[in-house]
Amino acid sequence: MKEKLYTIPVNDAFDSDCECPICIMRKTLENNAVEFTMGPSYMDDDVRAETDKTGFCNYHLGKLYENNNRLGLALMLKTHMDKTIKDLESLSAKKGKGPSLFKKSSEVTPVKEYTDTLKNSCYICNKIENMFSLYIVTFYYLYENDSAFRDKFKASKGLCTEHYGLLFQSADKHLSAEKAENFREELNKVYFDNMKRVREDLEWFIDKFDYRYVNEPWKNSKDALPRAMIKTNSAFEADK
Known part of the structure; x- marks a missing residue:
């Protein structure tokens, strides 16, 4: 099949020698989102309006800081703080019903609702999720x-547990009932065969700490621990 622009990142991920191509896809999106945010786009009015509104999660704020465009990050945080101050000054000044807005009230105040929304919003996360859903399609x-x-998928090193669950769940949305059933059979084989492969490597890694096996070869177990962390927690794959 002739490659089209939107198929290239997915094919590239499954061409890579990795324990979870879906993790690679997400990491590529994250890198692109950070580069975009810290590039000239941070001066764009539309981008700044969105970053002012949503801010960033702790993890991606750290990634932006690592980018070393300290001026760009400072400008974005400054205008984000301007909006936050303005919004919360307005919300906190609102009068409640009765003698006290907060006393004996089980209702979530507008201030808390605003801060909770802000806590759970992130410009980078939003950019990743919007494109990631298209990659899954x-x-x-x-x-x-x-x-x-299809052959490339079946010959891959499998997936992390999180993305195995994602594909298992979403098959019905994108495939007919019969094709979804066949896909899940192939998905199960790819996932479980490779989970067991890494699990066996991890077991040998553990055995190598036993004096009885000290002179035995490492086989494929030297990097078994980080590979097991990828399989179980989607960790590290993206940072290779």
């Missing part, structure tokens, strides 16, 4: 229409 499109990609 593309994954199923390739699986259904490209036999070479």
Whole structure:
């Protein structure tokens, strides 16, 4: 099948030698989102309006700081703080019913509602999720229409547990009932075979700490621990 622009990132992820191509797809999106945010776009009015409104989660704020565009980050945080101060001054000044807005009230105050919303919002997360959903659609499109990609998927090193669950759950949304059932059978084989492969490598890694095996070869177990962390917690794959 001839590659189209939107299929390239998905194919590239499954071409990579990794324990979870879906993790690679997400990490690529994250890197692109950070670079975009810290590039010239931070001066764009539309981008700044959105970052002023949503802010950033702790994790991605750290990633933006690591980018070393300290002036750009300072400007974004300054105008975000301006909006936060303005909004919360207005909300906190609102009068409640009765002698006290807060006394004996089980209702969530507008201030708390605002701060909770802000706590759970992130400009980078939003950019990642919007594109990631399109990548998942593309994954199923390739699986259904490209036999070479289907073979590539079946020959892959599998997925992390989180993304195994994602594909298992979303199959019905993108495939017919019969095709979804067949896909899940293939998905199960890819996932469980490779989970067991890494689990066996991890077991040998543990055995190598036993004096009885000290002179035995490491086989494929030297990097078993980080690979197991990828499989169980989606960790590290993105940072390789």
